[in-house]
Amino acid sequence: MTKKKTTLLCVVAIVIVLFQYCTKKKGEATVEEPASVLNLPATPYAYNVSFPAHVATALAQTDNTPAGNAITDNGATLGRVLFYDKSLSINNTIACASCHKQSNSFTDPAPKSSGFAGGLTARHSMSTMNVRFYASGKMFWDERAATLEDQVLQPIQNSVEMGMTLPALVTKLADKPYYPGLFQSAFGSPTITSDRISKALAQFVRSIVTYQAxxxxxxxxxxxxxxxxxxxxxxxxxxxxxxxxxxxxxxxxxxxxxxxxxxxxxxxxxxxxxxxxxxxxxxxxxxxxxxxxxxxxxxxxxxxxxxxxxxxxxxxxxxxxxxxxxxxxxxxxxxxxxxxxxxxxxxx
Ligand code: HEC
Ligand code: HEC
CATH class of the missing domain: 1.10.760.10 (Cytochrome c-like domain)
Known part of the structure; x- marks a missing residue:
């Protein structure tokens, strides 16, 4: 091998190494799974609490809970896990809670929120508190979701927010050690479907009610x-x-x-x-x-x-x-x- 050829090979090798280094760094965020250590109580928390009379009366008049998706403690528990799980986004960086922060009354302090690739949402994040009191059940600032059950699947598939498809999500969740048991407790069998994901998320969101001001x-x-x-x-x-x-x-x-x-x-x-x-x-x-x-x-x-x-x-x-x-x-x-x-x- 001539000196010229060796030099050329060296340069090519360096370029390849650099290229791999750069792409790896970029790729890492997409392959790394978030921590899967769940910290749930042995007996699930109670999600059906008794409200003071003025709140209970309003709920009786306006509750948008559909037949077939009443809040259960196990259903809302699964919804809570899904709400905080970054696996719902394509690169494991964003959970519902990233834009609906508990410490900020389940909204985002910023005018617009960042999605999985750093893009900004078109509107301000809405609070997920007290949504079950919206009688028509329509969700979003422009009411484009007919029900909360419809709404909760939209951020998952939104190209700015979480960037997933529902079939890919179902497959991804089935690989997590903790989901089959949570679906079993919530719905009586370990089968994961997008309908069950929607129901559980909606139950958790509906359980977030403020009545202690x-x-x-x-x-x-x-x-x-x-x-x-x-x-x-x-x-x-x-x-x-x-x-x-x-x-x-x-x-x-x-x-x-x-x-x-x-x-x-x-x-x-x-x-x-x-x-x-x-x-x-x-x-x-x-x-x-x-x-x-x-x-x-x-x-x-x-x-x-x-x-x-x-x-x-x-x-x-x-x-x-x-x-x-x-x-x-x-x-x-x-x-x-x-x-x-x-x-x-x-x-x-
Ligand atoms: C004609 C109906 C109407 C009246 C009257 C009205 N509001 Fe509103 N209010 C709205 C609507 C609709 C929005 C959301 C509009 C938007 O974002 O463009 C809103 C937004 C708000 C917000 C911001 C909510 C958020 O989550 O960002 C506050 C706070 C508020 N109103 C308080 C008040 C107060 C206090 C009054 C009386 C001084 C009042 N509103 C009168 C309809 C009304
Ligand atoms: C990247 C930020 C982001 C993520 C992630 C996100 N949201 Fe939102 N959420 C928003 C924004 C922004 C809106 C208002 C959008 C609009 O009206 O066009 C919204 C609206 C909502 C509403 C409507 C509330 C109402 O009163 O109409 C609900 C409920 C909600 N989100 C629940 C969820 C759930 C459940 C998840 C996870 C599956 C989630 N969000 C993920 C930013 C986000």
Missing amino acids: KYDRVKSGQDVFTPIEAQGEQLFLTAAGPGGNTCASCHRPPMFITSNPAAPFALADPSDHGIDNQNRFKSGTLRNSAVATSLFHNGSVANVGAMLAGGIPQHSVPPPDRAALLAFLQTLTDNTVLTEARFSDPFK
Whole structure:
């Protein structure tokens, strides 16, 4: 071999090694499986709890739980594992909980959320709290999912969010040591299907209800509003804005989910017109919104204080009313859900 040829071979070899090194680094994130150490209690947590009367009454009127998918402790437990399992994304980097963080009232503090390849979602993440109180059952800001059971399978298949296909997911989950037993407990046989994945995720999401805020203690006769909180509640219930609507006519107590997305309202946004392209949006629960950042469908409103002062139609109020409305909205904050074990990451 001539010196020239050896040099050439060396260069080729170095290039190959470099190439492998680079592609390996890139590939590693896609092959590495997340930690599969599950930490579940011997007896499952209780997911059907008794609510105070004002919440129970609202639930009886608005519950979107379909026949055939009532919450069971084993079903919601499986749903909890799925909700926190990064295996639901194609490269094992993103779980539902990545964009719906327990510590952040099951939404994302950022205006938009990052998917499995770093791409951003088109809208702000919605809270998964209290969704079972949305009577029509339609999900997403633009209500494009007819039911929660339909909705929960969409992020899995979304090309920005998790990038999977359902057949690939079923195969992938069957290879995990922990799933056959969890499906057996939840559904009576170890068979994994996308229908069962959907049902279990929906059960877990429906179980996330806030009912232990100051507001709830007041409505149960165990506490009283301060004068400014009481003034804020009166404004919320009775002060009509220029359109003749009160806050409560669109965000109905006690769960404060939009009761009437037919009343046209959207934050002005040239690139997004919501439901049927008609400048209408759903809003999720206002509970815990007083501690949230990045509000509205595009996450562009920094917080409730900025909303009340920002000149937003139907949402900004005269200076003397701001402190009272804010004080009232703060009584809707329930901190127990932020740490409750039955809603927490079971892989820790
Ligand atoms: C990459 C971030 C991301 C991931 C991962 C993700 N979501 Fe979401 N979620 C969002 C965004 C953004 C929206 C609002 C999208 C829209 O309206 O177009 C949303 C909306 C929802 C809603 C609608 C709530 C309502 O009131 O209408 C539910 C329920 C939900 N997600 C549950 C889940 C579940 C269950 C998973 C896992 C299977 C999941 N999400 C994974 C970002 C994410
Ligand atoms: C005409 C119906 C209507 C009225 C009146 C109304 N809202 Fe809303 N509200 C909505 C809709 C719809 C959205 C979501 C719109 C969007 O994202 O573009 C929303 C969003 C919000 C949000 C952000 C929710 C989130 O999860 O990001 C808060 C907080 C809020 N409203 C509080 C109030 C308060 C307080 C009042 C009274 C001062 C009020 N709203 C009056 C319909 C209404």
